[in-house]
Amino acid sequence: MRIGVVCPYSLGTPGGVQNHVRDLAEALLSAGHEVSVLAPVDDFDAIPPYVVSSGRAVGVPYNGSVARVTFGPRTAARVKSWLADGDFDVVHVHEPTTPSASIIALWSAGGPFVATFHTWQVRSRAMSAAAGLLRPALEKIDARIAVSENARSMMVQHVGGEAVVIPNGLYTDRFKGSPRREWQGADGTISILGRMDEPRKGLGVLMNAVPALVAARPRVKVLVAGAGQADEARRMLPADCRDNVLFLGAVDDESRADMLVGSDLYVAPHLGGESFGIVLLEAMAAGTPVLASDLPAFRQVLSGGTLGELFEPGNVDDLTARALRLLDAPKERDQLRAAGLAAVPRYDWSVLLPELLAVYELVSRGGRGSSPAAPYGRRSAARRRADR
Template identity: 60%
Template structure:
């Protein structure tokens, strides 16, 4: 099958959607399909052989963050050329409700389109207001996927229709087989995310850290991600700042090794999360997880069975939970075991097969399915209707 995938966000800025698109493309290629990915990218960004640059992205406020998107007349021309030259059996666009390459692709495409919606933002006035503009493009979508129930609700509430829920995928074995790094072991707490993006929650973790270090003075916090390191520790007592080690941007291999090394992974995110891929990666690596009780995080952690939850933005509760876990090796081992078992449902062997089934449905039709089953299938996939 010839598959075209459109990533709306700049390829050179790490993010969950970019990783999802990359991993999906590579999984499909391993399965023998021909895949091309169109994404914004700076001129000097190294791209894998299956990726095509649509030009430089510009920062746009979106969903409580700043997204680097590509949109405009020049971008539209590049999209049309890529679609024409690719002669794809199916196009898979991500976040078509954003002003991005995905929306331009919907306008340009003529064949089957699958769309994945990642955003979870039930109070999005902008999305609701933009619906009349988006409607002609969205009506061309053949099937819709949401990465979580919360992303599906956003879609239903603001854009209508429905979607089948297929979570983000992870190569579980890649994380499970990583070698721990000695210097990252020994009563360590891990955090991975953009340091200067408040919704990733590092300020909440920093407010909790003094209480953790008071009870566990030998503990360390390892922080991986880009941002202002001095500002991040500015409110910590000077004597404690040495217990925070900033690793900067790290490779995928080092991310896996970090998650394999830490005693506890903390996800203190405060909102705007529709899934929580880092939680899946941490569980894959066998890291016990402590996360804020966002709806999406609770769903990924099986309601708290595969990882512990604390009240969102409550630094005291975070500290109390971290102290309790760090003092209880038995509970940490239990979380490792439960997380490692639970995470198998997110492996690409399962997720990729589900996505491919959607592709095959929109390209082949549902002729082999009984009429009553066909209607139910179309409804679950959120098919556009004439």
């Protein structure tokens, strides 16, 4: 098949949607399909050959983050040209309500279109206000996908219709790294991965827990990986704790796997705004026990706490107590490690790609999948039962 994929966010900025789009493109290419990805681009020297630029991105605050998107007449012209040149069997747009290339693609052609909804919030005023304006474009979507039940419920509330739940995927075999001696703590190693300049990722919560962690385990090591400036986080630490925290900056795939494999505990102290939890799956794929904020998305990925420990979001004392208890309980960590390794294969691209291809093939034949009666509308119900 000839497949066009539209990402609304800059591929040069780390993020769950961007990572998903890149992995999806690689999976489709490996399966022998022709793939072109349209996305905003900041660094033209670093883009893969299958990416076409929709223009340079600008930062727009959204959902506790800064989304780097592109829009305007020049972007519209590039989108139309890409669609005409591609002659695609199906176009897969991500985050179609975002003011960027995805919604422009829906405005610019007749389809067939598949759309994936990634975002979750309790209520989105922006989405509610824009629903009427966007409806003519959204009605062109032949099949809707949500990455989680939370994202699906938000889509139903604000957009209407139905969607199949196909979660974000990962290549599980890419997380078989090797521990690095210089990253190991004699009293345990804790890791966190996320953008340091986004408060909702909760780095400050973990930094506030460090003094108590160090008091109980003086040689504990905390590894912090992710893009952004570490100065503010470092200033939060008392002087006698700073040697216990190692800021790694942005890491490549190999370093990320090495960090996770060498950790006794992965902490996800996010404060909200998460629709899924791909970082939890990455830790599980590496065999690392997970301690995460009790957010709806994280609770779903961790099966209510059976695949990882949950703590009250933003509660430093709760995080500290649970982290110290797990570090003192190697048998419990082994149980979490085994449970995570057993659960994570169902999120591998080898499992998810056939589900996506079934959607593509349906819409390319002229079928529509936005109603509950569609074949994968029933598949969504089956997946929901399996996830419980």
